[in-house]
Amino acid sequence: MPSYFVTGVSSGIGRGMVRELVRRGHRVWGIARREDHLLELQKTLGKDCFSFSVCDVEQDEQVRSTAARMEESGFRPDVVILNAGINPERLGSPFTSDGFEEVVRVNLFGAMRWVDIFMSNFRERGAGHFVAISSLAAFRGDARWIAYCASKAALTRAFEALRGRYSRDGITFTTIHLGAVDTGMGSGSSSWFRLTSEQAVYRILAAVDRRALSVTMPRLLRLILEAMRILPDAIFSRIVAGAFTDKDE
Numbered sequence: 001m002p003s004y005f006v007t008g009v010s011s012g013i014g015r016g017m018v019r020e021l022v023r024r025g026h027r028v029w030g031i032a033r034r035e036d037h038l039l040e041l042q043k044t045l046g047k048d049c050f051s052f053s054v055c056d057v058e059q060d061e062q063v064r065s066t067a068a069r070m071e072e073s074g075f076r077p078d079v080v081i082l083n084a085g086i087n088p089e090r091l092g093s094p095f096t097s098d099g100f101e102e103v104v105r106v107n108l109f110g111a112m113r114w115v116d117i118f119m120s121n122f123r124e125r126g127a128g129h130f131v132a133i134s135s136l137a138a139f140r141g142d143a144r145w146i147a148y149c150a151s152k153a154a155l156t157r158a159f160e161a162l163r164g165r166y167s168r169d170g171i172t173f174t175t176i177h178l179g180a181v182d183t184g185m186g187s188g189s190s191s192w193f194r195l196t197s198e199q200a201v202y203r204i205l206a207a208v209d210r211r212a213l214s215v216t217m218p219r220l221l222r223l224i225l226e227a228m229r230i231l232p233d234a235i236f237s238r239i240v241a242g243a244f245t246d247k248d249e
Contacts (some may be wrong), residue, residue: 003138004028004130005070005077007057007114008084010037012135013181016201019083022049023142031066032084033053036219057084057110071187074209078204080118081207082111087148091241095146103147108154115162126170131208136179136216140225143237163213176204177216188196195220 004021008014009030015037021028029051032038037051051073053066070076071077085107101133115130122128134155137145138152162171180194180249196201205216216222228236 001025001027001076004029004079004081005075005114005118006030006081006083007055007110008032009041009052010034013084013178013197013200013204013228015041016197017083017205019045020205022046027075028052029053029070029077031057035218046148055221057113058105060113063117076121077118078127079131080114081133081208082114082135084110085133087145089147090146091144098152100147104151104154107151108158109116111141111155123166123169128170129172129174129211130159130162131174131176131204131210132156133204134159134175134177136177136221136225137223138177140229140236141233142240143234144241151162160214169174172211172213174207174212175214176207177214177222178204179218179221183234215241 002226004026006014006018006028007020009018010032010077011034014030014032018030019030019042027049030041031053033054033056035054040056042050053069055062055066056082058062086103088103089245111132118128118130127203132155134156135148137149137151138156141149141153156177159173159175178200181200182194182196200217203215203217229238233238
């Protein structure tokens, strides 16, 4: 029975994945920034099934400390799900390089740090599985989310390149391109294609189980986005903002 390491588990689909993995009998180590949420989750699931560390993926020292703690406890994950992410931008908010950098630090570097940490162990074992929770925003930038689109596109391209480099080492790199979900940062979305949290968790874990390489959820929306490539960027952004905008924008 494989063990799992999951980032961003205090709420949303991260929390949902942990609960479902434990229900299936897996042992899970999760990280997030909010200790009270982690303690609550551990109380519900039990210490034997769920271990955690309070860790901000932006902070290299905290990441290294968490990795050392797992090593000391003998926990070596078979599957690493990189779910932590932020999207603070709103339509019409001014662009700043500081804000852009913060999103990239969390969504891109906050994922790639864990690839660096677990890669050597996976190569020694000749097996391992990295899963990146990317986004449909990786396929087309729009006016709402400049940094988010860029960070998710970079994460998608990084995993494509990793698949090429380590194709003979027994390591799987799965990229999940997720649309709006009714929890976490997508809870206010009015998208016609919004998934429930349960649907998202089930589909993500199904993709992980079959060791898929690149998956889009929902697939129909990817086709629509590709068809809309004929539109100029400004028109595309106006359509997306009008049809799929967050309710609180």
